[in-house]
Amino acid sequence: MFNKQEDRISSQQTIKQANSKLVFKLIDQHDGISRAQIANITKLSPTTISSLTEELLTKELVHEIGTKIVRSSGRRPILLDVNEKGACFICMDLQQRGYYLGIYNLKCQLISGQLYNLDNYDELGKSLVATSKQLLKKEKISKDKLLGIAIGAPGIIDESHKRVLSSTIIPITENNLFYEQLIKNFPLCQIELVNESSLAAYAEIVFVNEIRHLRNLLYIDIHTGIGAGIIIDGNIYRGPHNLAGEFGHISIDIRGPLCKCGAKGCLEMLSSIPAINKKLPKYTLQEIQSRYDELYMDVTVVVNKSAKYLAYGINNAVNLLNPEAVIIGGQITIFGQKYLSEVIKVFKEISLGQNKDLPILLSQVEGNAVTLGGARYLLDRILIR
Numbered sequence: 215m216f217n218k219q220e221d222r223i224s225s226q227q228t229i230k231q232a233n234s235k236l237v238f239k240l241i242d243q244h245d246g247i248s249r250a251q252i253a254n255i256t257k258l259s260p261t262t263i264s265s266l267t268e269e270l271l272t273k274e275l276v277h278e279i280g281t282k283i284v285r286s287s288g289r290r291p292i293l294l295d296v297n298e299k300g301a302c303f304i305c306m307d308l309q310q311r312g313y314y315l316g317i318y319n320l321k322c323q324l325i326s327g328q329l330y331n332l333d334n335y336d337e338l339g340k341s342l343v344a345t346s347k348q349l350l351k352k353e354k355i356s357k358d359k360l361l362g363i364a365i366g367a368p369g370i371i372d373e374s375h376k377r378v379l380s381s382t383i384i385p386i387t388e389n390n391l392f393y394e395q396l397i398k399n400f401p402l403c404q405i406e407l408v409n410e411s412s413l414a415a416y417a418e419i420v421f422v423n424e425i426r427h428l429r430n431l432l433y434i435d436i437h438t439g440i441g442a443g444i445i446i447d448g449n450i451y452r453g454p455h456n457l458a459g460e461f462g463h464i465s466i467d468i469r470g471p472l473c474k475c476g477a478k479g480c481l482e483m484l485s486s487i488p489a490i491n492k493k494l495p496k497y498t499l500q501e502i503q504s505r506y507d508e509l510y511m512d513v514t515v516v517v518n519k520s521a522k523y524l525a526y527g528i529n530n531a532v533n534l535l536n537p538e539a540v541i542i543g544g545q546i547t548i549f550g551q552k553y554l555s556e557v558i559k560v561f562k563e564i565s566l567g568q569n570k571d572l573p574i575l576l577s578q579v580e581g582n583a584v585t586l587g588g589a590r591y592l593l594d595r596i597l598i599r
């Protein structure tokens with residue numbers, strides 16, 4: 215039997231929660247906004263706004279930042295802003311030989327971050343817990359200020375069960391209990407495990423001025439492997455089994471080299487950093503980069519071929535998804551604008567109609583894009599959406 219009173223209370227709580235998120239979102243979007251402005255935009259009553267902002271102030275998620283100078287005489291309204299010190303997020307980027315871990319404040323600004331080596335990936339959970347605690351202590355942040363933890367991982371992820379199912383980059387198995395160890399030590403936290411390319415894509419569309427007005431983006435992450443982050447209507451898209459964005463396994467040449475996935479001529483076999491290294495074994499990546507800059511023929515042929523294959527891969531994805539922009543990120547960006555120009559040149563030759571004018575850009579996020587994207591992802595999921 216339904217309990218009408220309980221139903222009513224729970225729906226009132228849902229409405230209150232949604233309104234509170236709306237108020238926080240507006241405060242986050244403005245550099246100082248008054249209660250009256252919030253009431254005006256939301257069409258909620260001044261009393262409701264007053265009570266919602268009071269609650270956010272009590273939780274220290276927002277603070278008052280003084281008054282606004284207005285032309286008309288009368289009382290100057292007090293402005294509200296996000297209190298960057300009110301809470302924090304810990305974000306991790308799992309890498310081949312360890313991980314990068316950063317603490318971000320409520321404005322998604324990096325407080326402190328560091329790269330940690332890991333000799334044994336089975337120790338991941340233990341190490342993540344220990345470094346998180348150390349960093350909180352070092353920055354004198356109490357544990358109750360930690361709202362969420364985001365982990366960006368390369369590979370196929372079961373996001374609902376917080377498992378990395380498989381990865382060609384990190385030596386991790388489905389049985390790795392790092393999530394359990396984190397939740398045991400940080401039980402009040404929201405912990406999210408997300409594909410690293412998706413988080414990097416999220417950072418790009420949220421923080422890069424040139425593209426932040428866009429809603430649909432294809433982000434291509436090229437390093438040891440090749441992955442893609444797909445943003446559709448402002449949200450990360452991974453598909454029902456978290457398998458969308460396996461861009462490295464789009465086959466470009468069915469007569470090409472055999473890939474570990476079983477197919478031939480996958481983009482990962484043709485355009486990735488190891489694909490370039492394999493063709494130029496006598497040089498380090500730095501040497502390849504400087505020889506590419508200096509127009510040495512042997513290197514130019516190989517690197518431009520990687521760009522050409524990539525352009526074909528981008529064209530396939532663009533024909534399917536029709537994004538508003540394509541971003542190329544990851545280690546490949548060491549080849550800079552010259553590599554990008556080569557990609558664009560080939561893309562223009564093979565793309566359809568209006569797609570020829572599609573912006574294809576290098577990643578512009580500074581610092582670790584995965585953890586920055588993770589911080590914003592947590593902020594949006596916990597306090598805004």
Ligand SMILES: [Zn+2]
Pocket residue numbers: 462463464473474475476477480482
């Ligand atoms: Zn493959």
